[in-house]
Amino acid sequence: MRTALLSAIRSESQVVVELPKKAQGGQIYGYSKGWLAVVKGSNLNPHMFLLNPISGEQIKLPSLTTVNPYYSDFIERRRAKHYNALNFVHRIEVFSGVGPFTVVAAIFGWCLLGFCKLGDKRWSIFEQEETYEDILFCDKCLYALTASSR
Numbered sequence: 001m002r003t004a005l006l007s008a009i010r011s012e013s014q015v016v017v018e019l020p021k022k023a024q025g026g027q028i029y030g031y032s033k034g035w036l037a038v039v040k041g042s043n044l045n046p047h048m049f050l051l052n053p054i055s056g057e058q059i060k061l062p063s064l065t066t067v068n069p070y071y072s073d074f075i076e077r078r079r080a081k082h083y084n085a086l087n088f089v090h091r092i093e094v095f096s097g098v099g100p101f102t103v104v105a106a107i108f109g110w111c112l113l114g115f116c117k118l119g120d121k122r123w124s125i126f127e128q129e130e131t132y133e134d135i136l137f138c139d140k141c142l143y144a145l146t147a148s149s150r
Contacts, residue, residue, distance in 0.1 A: 019056075020056040029085075029089050030091060032093050033094040036051045037061075046064045046085040062121055062123050090109075090132070092106045101117070104118070106123070107135060108125070113128075132144055
């Protein structure tokens with residue numbers, strides 16, 4: 001990926017933005033509060049970061065390898081089916097703007113909810129049996145929509 005196509009639905013206009021060199025070759029897996037969530041690197045050492053497509057600012061997130069043993073199990077079991085890091089990350093949500101108290105939440109592998117503050121080295125993980133469908137920060141709270149068979 002060298003460029004990103006940004007579309008304004010209301011005005012039906014589009015702008016192609018050249019991405020910074022450090023982001024080129026990565027894969028976009030989400031978008032929240034004006035930030036693209038990008039994964040770059042091999043399945044064994046994927047780098048995650050937030051990218052502002054307008055300013056080019058990048059903010060490093062903890063590696064998916066810190067979501068262990070879940071991430072390594074996911075890659076090992078799905079290697080024959082050509083799954084990669086993008087298939088492990090289902091949703092990303094940024095709380096507020098970017099600053100020292102910014103929190104990022106993510107759904108990993110459908111049943112894992114991950115949290116990190118900017119600058120953290122690891123994801124904090126919460127596991128449950130039900131499937132997370134979506135997440136949203138609103139009024140300083142994180143809401144999670146789950147699918148339940150009950």
